Amino acid sequence: MSKLIYSAITSLDGYVADENGNFDWAEPDAEVHTRVNDLHRPVGTLLLGRRMYDVLVAWETMDLAEQPPYIRDFAEIWRSTDKIVYSTTLDRVSSSRTRIGRDFNPEAVRHLKTTSERDLIVGGPGLAAQAFGAGLVDECHLYFAPIVVGGGTRALPDHVRLPLELIDERRFASGFVHLRYRARP
16 A cells, blocks of 8 residues: 655745745755655646646656756656646646646555555645545655744644654755655554
8 A cells, every 4th residue: 555645845844835925944955955856856747726736747758858867856756756636627737647636636646556566655745634634644744944934834634633653853964954754553
């Protein structure tokens, strides 16, 4: 059975975007980006909310000629991974290996977890909140940026209780910290 992993870059105070919707402060350097690449490389399917898809779809057509190796690597990972975008308004997708899911169906995701040979990542805090609420999240990978933004879009949902076990941690020269948690039964 595959795992459903939630991964997010967040401020130290727990936001993926500030009150104005900005997340430029969350741009990872080469070392952090390489670690994110390593998490995504073995994943078979990305489950994305509409807004997260709108941000990430740029990897589909990005000009890679002048980009460093870790950027080219992530673009290749993005392009070779299956994607499901959950949206009630999106009519078509502009990336390969992508399909639209009209609503997040926990039973369909449970089935996907049991039939997939590779792990899944849920991206975007809104969609992740639904996965947390349905008890589907097996691991959390949180990359904390060295900044406090004071408000905005929360990385983790309210009104969900999930006991976690810390299974890995890493500090980066840039001040980022990666914490990897496993959901306890």
